[in-house]
Amino acid sequence: MSIYKHHYRAYTGRVTPIWTRIFALARYGLAEAWSTKITAVLFVICLIPPVGFLFTIYLSNNPSARLLMGTVGTRVLAIDGSFFLRVLTIQSWLAMALASCIAPRLITLDIVDNALPILLSHSISRFGYVLGKYAALFATLSTVTWVPCLLLFAYQGYASPVPWAASNLRIGVGMLAGALIWIALISLLGLALSSWVKWRGVATGVIFAVILVPAGVGAIVTGVLHTKWGLLLNVPVMMSYLWERLLDVHNRIDNALQLPTMAIVTMLALGCCLSMVMLNTRIRAREVVRG
Amino acid sequence: MMQQADPGLREDLMRQPWALWWLQAKRLTQIELRRNLFSWRASWIYFLAFIPTLIISIHSIVDPHDPTSISDDTQMLASIVHLYYIRLGVFFGCLGIFSRLIRGEMIERSLHFYLLSPVRREVLLLSKFAAGSATALLLFVTATLANVALIYLPFGAAGRDYLFNGPGIEQLEAYVLIIVLACLGYGAVFLLLSMMFKNPTPGALLFLGWEAINPVLPSMLQKLSVASYLRHLMPVNIGVKGLIALLTVETEPVAGWVATLGLLLLITAVLLYSCYRIRTLEIRYTTE
Amino acid sequence: MNDLIVFENVSKFYGEVLGVNRVSLTIPPGITTLVGPNGSGKTTLMNLLTGLVQPSSGSISVMGLSSRDANKFFATVGYCTQFDFFPRDITGWQFLVDSLMLYGMSKLTAIQLAEESLQRVQLDKTAAWRKIDGYSKGMRQKIRLAQAIAHRPRVIVLDEPLNGLDPMARAEAMALFEALGCQGIHLIISSHVLDEVDRIADRVVLITGGYLIAEGNIHQVRQEVREKPMQVLVRCDRPEALASKMFAMNHCVEARLHPDGKGIFLRTGDVDQFYSILNVIATEGIVKIEAVAPADDDANAIYQYLIGSDGGAL
Numbered sequence: 091m092s093i094y095k096h097h098y099r100a101y102t103g104r105v106t107p108i109w110t111r112i113f114a115l116a117r118y119g120l121a122e123a124w125s126t127k128i129t130a131v132l133f134v135i136c137l138i139p140p141v142g143f144l145f146t147i148y149l150s151n152n153p154s155a156r157l158l159m160g161t162v163g164t165r166v167l168a169i170d171g172s173f174f175l176r177v178l179t180i181q182s183w184l185a186m187a188l189a190s191c192i193a194p195r196l197i198t199l200d201i202v203d204n205a206l207p208i209l210l211s212h213s214i215s216r217f218g219y220v221l222g223k224y225a226a227l228f229a230t231l232s233t234v235t236w237v238p239c240l241l242l243f244a245y246q247g248y249a250s251p252v253p254w255a256a257s258n259l260r261i262g263v264g265m266l267a268g269a270l271i272w273i274a275l276i277s278l279l280g281l282a283l284s285s286w287v288k289w290r291g292v293a294t295g296v297i298f299a300v301i302l303v304p305a306g307v308g309a310i311v312t313g314v315l316h317t318k319w320g321l322l323l324n325v326p327v328m329m330s331y332l333w334e335r336l337l338d339v340h341n342r343i344d345n346a347l348q349l350p351t352m353a354i355v356t357m358l359a360l361g362c363c364l365s366m367v368m369l370n371t372r373i374r375a376r377e378v379v380r381g
Numbered sequence: 382m383m384q385q386a387d388p389g390l391r392e393d394l395m396r397q398p399w400a401l402w403w404l405q406a407k408r409l410t411q412i413e414l415r416r417n418l419f420s421w422r423a424s425w426i427y428f429l430a431f432i433p434t435l436i437i438s439i440h441s442i443v444d445p446h447d448p449t450s451i452s453d454d455t456q457m458l459a460s461i462v463h464l465y466y467i468r469l470g471v472f473f474g475c476l477g478i479f480s481r482l483i484r485g486e487m488i489e490r491s492l493h494f495y496l497l498s499p500v501r502r503e504v505l506l507l508s509k510f511a512a513g514s515a516t517a518l519l520l521f522v523t524a525t526l527a528n529v530a531l532i533y534l535p536f537g538a539a540g541r542d543y544l545f546n547g548p549g550i551e552q553l554e555a556y557v558l559i560i561v562l563a564c565l566g567y568g569a570v571f572l573l574l575s576m577m578f579k580n581p582t583p584g585a586l587l588f589l590g591w592e593a594i595n596p597v598l599p600s601m602l603q604k605l606s607v608a609s610y611l612r613h614l615m616p617v618n619i620g621v622k623g624l625i626a627l628l629t630v631e632t633e634p635v636a637g638w639v640a641t642l643g644l645l646l647l648i649t650a651v652l653l654y655s656c657y658r659i660r661t662l663e664i665r666y667t668t669e
Numbered sequence: 670m671n672d673l674i675v676f677e678n679v680s681k682f683y684g685e686v687l688g689v690n691r692v693s694l695t696i697p698p699g700i701t702t703l704v705g706p707n708g709s710g711k712t713t714l715m716n717l718l719t720g721l722v723q724p725s726s727g728s729i730s731v732m733g734l735s736s737r738d739a740n741k742f743f744a745t746v747g748y749c750t751q752f753d754f755f756p757r758d759i760t761g762w763q764f765l766v767d768s769l770m771l772y773g774m775s776k777l778t779a780i781q782l783a784e785e786s787l788q789r790v791q792l793d794k795t796a797a798w799r800k801i802d803g804y805s806k807g808m809r810q811k812i813r814l815a816q817a818i819a820h821r822p823r824v825i826v827l828d829e830p831l832n833g834l835d836p837m838a839r840a841e842a843m844a845l846f847e848a849l850g851c852q853g854i855h856l857i858i859s860s861h862v863l864d865e866v867d868r869i870a871d872r873v874v875l876i877t878g879g880y881l882i883a884e885g886n887i888h889q890v891r892q893e894v895r896e897k898p899m900q901v902l903v904r905c906d907r908p909e910a911l912a913s914k915m916f917a918m919n920h921c922v923e924a925r926l927h928p929d930g931k932g933i934f935l936r937t938g939d940v941d942q943f944y945s946i947l948n949v950i951a952t953e954g955i956v957k958i959e960a961v962a963p964a965d966d967d968a969n970a971i972y973q974y975l976i977g978s979d980g981g982a983l
Contacts, residue, residue: 128583191583289488291580292477298586299473303429306469310433313457314440398740401773408770420758490754493721494816497750498771499743664721665683 111214115222116229122199123192123226132191136184136234143177143242151249169246171339174261177239178333182272185231186301192230193280194293196223201372202288210375220281220369227277236269264336272329275358282365285372301325318347325361328354405500406508413512417478418519426477429470430520433461434527441535448539454532455552459617461528462556467563467611468592471521475567476585478517482509483659484575493664503656510572510652517564525560529553548616555616555637562614562644566607569651576658610644613637671733672698674718674824674855679727681713687879688713692727694884696857699871700850703859704972710879711859712751715826718857719748731824732855744772747822749813751829753806761797761804761812765819772820786819791841806833814842824855831860843869863969877976890971891963897974898922898936901943904960908933911956918946934964 123129149156150167200206209219243262247255255262280297287293304323311320321327332354334340417423483506486492495505533540533549543549570588574581595606603609613635635643674696681688689710703711716722717729720736729735734742755764765786769779787797790811796804801812810833818825827846831839847869850856860866873890875883883890891899898920905911908931912924915935920943923936937943944961951958965974 289485291480291484291488291582294580295473295476295582295585298582299469303469303473306465307432307436310436310461310465313460314433314436315444401740404773405771408767412767416756416758422757486756489757490752491756493750493752494756494768496721497719497743497746497748498768499740499773500771501739661723663723664716 108213108218111212112218112222112225115209115214115219116225119196119223119226120229122195123230126191126195128191129188129195129230132184132188133230133234136181136188137238139177139180139184140238140242143173144245146173147242147246147249151246151251169250171258171261171264171337174239174243174265175333175337175339177242178235178265178268178337179330181235181239182269182329182333185235185273186276186297188234189227189231189276189280190294190297192227193277193297194284194287194290196226197281197284198288198290198293201285206373207375216370216373216375220373223281224277227280228273231273231277232269235273236266239265239269260338264333264338268329268333268336271332271358275325275361278362278365278369282368282372285369312347318349319353321347321349322353322357328357332358402501402504406504406511409495409500409505409508410512410515413482413509414515417512417516423516426474426516426520429474430524431527433465433470434524434531437461437528437531441531446535446537446540448536451533451536451539451543455617456619458528458532458552458556459615460619462525462559463612463615463619466521466525466560467608468589471517471560471563472567472589472592474521475513475517475564476571476582478513479510479568479571480575480581480585482513482572482575483662484579484581487664496662496664502659502662506572506656506659507652510568510655513572514565514568517568518561521560521564522557525556526553529556552616555614558641559611559614562641563607563611565648566610566644569648569655570607573651573655573658576655576662604643604647607644607647610635610640610647613640672855673732674857675730676714676717677728679717679724679729681717681722682725688722689717689876689879689881692876692881694874694881696855696872696874698853698855700846700856700858700869701872701874702863702866702870703857703874703876704863705859705876706976709877711876712828713879714876715748715750715828715857715859719746719826721748721750744820745822746824746826747817747820748826749817749828749830751832753809753833755801755809755812758800758802760800761792761808761815762794764801764812765797765816768816769819782819782821783815786815789818789845790815791838807835807838810834811838814845818849822854825849825857827856827858827860829859831865839865863967863972867967867969873971875971875975882975883971887967887971891965891967897965898938899940899943900934900936900964900970901940902927902932902934902960902962902964903947903958904932906931906957906959907955911935911950911958914950914955915943915946918942932960 146167147169149159150169156167200209206219210216214222240262243255243258243265247258276297279300283296283300284290284293287296305326308320308323308327311323312318313320328349331349332351335351483492486495496502498505500508529544529549529552533544536543544553571581571585574584574588578584592606592608595603595609596612614637674694676692676694679692680690687710692714703714705711713722717724718731720739720742731742731746734745736742759767762783765783766776766779769782770776772779774782783797784794787794792808792811792815796808797812801809804812810830814827814830817827830846831842834842843865846856846858850869850871858866858870867887870887872885873883873887874881875890900923903911904927908926912926912933912935915921915924915937918937920937920939921935922938923934925934927933935943947958947961950956964970
């Protein structure tokens with residue numbers, strides 16, 4: 091035996107619980123997502139509408155300020171379910187733009203640079219990997235969706251001269267649920283598409299295309315085949331139906347084109363499941379040989 | 382002075398190896414067409430082109446075709462061309478096809494093989510553009526022809542009469558012209574965007590937004606849009622309401638030939654600038 | 670058309686990062702090796718030569734041609750880059766024939782030349798019919814090399830051509846380079862395998878930090894490095910006696926016994942005088958000399974002396 095002394099000792103010290111390790115990935119994911127100016131610019135843009143809405147709530151609850159502003163329509167200043175539906179809709183679509191920018195950064199670089207075999211050779215499972223990336227995306231998207239929505243809701247509750255929050259709790263809960271459903275959908279969709287489209291630039295486009303093109307196809311199905319079920323391909327329409335129902339807002343859409351809530355939820359769940367299958371297929375510790 | 386300069390320019394042009402360039406362009410186009418059309422990665426472009434055809438074919442099988450509903454179907458076809466093909470199908474299809482031609486090869490780090498071949502870079506760019514255009518045209522024009530056939534032929538004699546003796550043939554010509562110009566226009570823009578930006582998608586999405594709001598912009602700015610030229614060529618007015626109507630509104634009526642010529646000039650200008658860009662293009666894969 | 674490759678005061682900056690700076694170089698036909706540590710500017714120099722990047726200042730001409738005249742230039746130049754990437758979904762054969770067809774030649778000629786180049790790099794034709802995506806690293810290197818030489822260029826630029834090749838394939842590649850070099854073409858090679866390249870190279874170009882630090886015949890360059898005395902290995906029966914004789918001379922600065930005890934490494938500041946004294950010693954018969962060979966007269970030693978630890982790891 092040529093080695094006489096064994097100095098090497100394996101590490102036997104304390105280790106953190108396995109579940110906390112996904113936060114390492116989430117932390118690095120966040121750092122990567124925020125390493126580009128585009129994310130910062132988009133984030134700032136996402137926070138502009140809440141400032142406007144905050145001002146509207148202030149005006150609505152402050153008669154003297156309203157007098158100073160002159161003639162402002164009462165419809166604009168009505169703080170009700172429709173108002174918060176507008177807030178949620180705008181914030182959700184801005185979050186979509188943000189997700190399409192961030193999600194590819196979280197996944198494509200790992201796949202293109204063959205980092206998956208290295209990452210997954212550590213004590214992190216494939217599920218943990220996706221969860222870590224998902225957490226990074228969830229945290230960022232939350233700050234532009236349900237967090238500002240609920241802050242505005244809380245401010246309205248505080249500023250309103252009459253007890254408002256308790257009687258309109260449905261709106262707050264609806265916004266939270268609506269935003270969480272939307273974040274879940276776009277995060278999974280963004281991560282799944284990014285894992286399949288290795289080119290970051292294309293991934294951003296594909297995320298938009300996957301939302302917009304089926305909407306167009308759904309419109310053709312509805313128009314050509316005279317059936318409302320084509321709308322099940324139309325994510326923007328489905329989400330607006332769902333948000334309206336969650337916030338208990340009576341919509342202006344033709345009854346013949348209304349979709350059952352169960353059908354909408356099933357379609358969204360299907361989209362999420364499909365995304366998970368895509369992630370399961372793609373997130374593996376294998377080297378991608380590029381020809 | 383001009384009389385002296387012209388023969389020089391002509392001689393210079395005559396001296397160029399046009400036959401070789403033509404041969405190289407043909408071969409490059411063949412290579413690119415093979416890669417664009419016959420690869421599983423192109424399947425989504427087939428999907429974009431032919432999904433309306435699939436829906437229309439279901440309609441042609443399951444729905445009754447009363448001759449009185451020809452006008453409804455004509456409206457439907459116009460809506461599909463105007464709102465689906467131009468705004469979504471051709472847009473995203475061309476984004477995929479044309480941004481892959483140069484930037485995609487830089488991402489895949491294989492562009493240097495082309496730049497090291499004995500082909501002038503302008504010939505390379507124009508050949509790639511030709512191949513991308515041929516791919517897009519083959520798919521989207523075929524889909525348009527199939528859509529027209531599937532819309533009208535199930536009506537039997539009335540449909541054939543509308544198509545061959547009525548306004549159908551003119552509408553078909555207009556749709557084909559619109560699709561051809563849309564493919565070339567979007568193609569040229571996306572090819573340039575892909576050379577200007579490492580990630581052309583945000584630029585393309587801004588362009589999508591620009592195209593959407595273009596009808597309400599001043600007429601000078603309307604000239605910098607592909608869809609604004611195409612709007613003037615639409616043979617059938619589609620009666621849509623709400624926000625969607627913004628995409629179809631025609632603020633300043635323009636003659637068809639002027640719109641066609643305008644768009645062709647825009648395409649030429651974009652391609653000329655692309656040729657200038659590719660002359661100075663450098664291979665720096667590490668920054669991709 | 671002259672037969673020289675000329676860099677005239679060429680500089681290349683990538684933004685604020687220096688690629689190469691004020692390189693003036695004239696390369697005659699034969700085998701030239703570019704030697705330098707990672708990031709020294711070797712690939713930049715090759716990319717400049719082939720027009721993949723444009724110089725920030727200065728000019729480059731290859732046998733009187735400029736890369737802007739693509740038709741003539743790339744018919745003359747073949748470049749095997751170190752980028753290990755290929756167009757997708759393409760077979761090795763398609764890759765070769767497609768690139769040859771762009772030269773304007775007939776399909777038959779392209780097929781003949783493709784077959785010839787496959788033979789030269791010793792890549793099996795059945796392997797060439799497979800998709801490149803499934804190739805091993807060595808096969809990918811070979812198909813790249815085949816593509817660079819297929820059109821029979823007069824200037825062949827090879828960036829790290831021995832990377833990924835097993836010892837057998839390496840020997841075959843070296844034999845190919847030697848054969849190409851003997852045909853009077855330009856062969857410009859950058860490689861980290863200095864020992865092997867050293868055997869066949871006519872001249873060496875040393876570059877570090879974007880600056881050219883030496884160029885020319887290896888032996889001439891070695892002699893120019895005066896601050897590092899030349900090391901000579903003398904195989905003899907009495908190395909200690911030889912050492913004591915040699916140390917009587919001023920120019921002999923170091924002596925080190927060979928591990929087998931049957932030879933000695935001597936370091937001298939004046940190699941000409943050293944050899945004449947060695948002659949005298951041999952004639953006197955004090956020491957029986959079996960062999961004399963320079964021990965640091967190669968690219969590796971020149972690299973060590975001129976770039977050394979500053980150059981970083983090879």
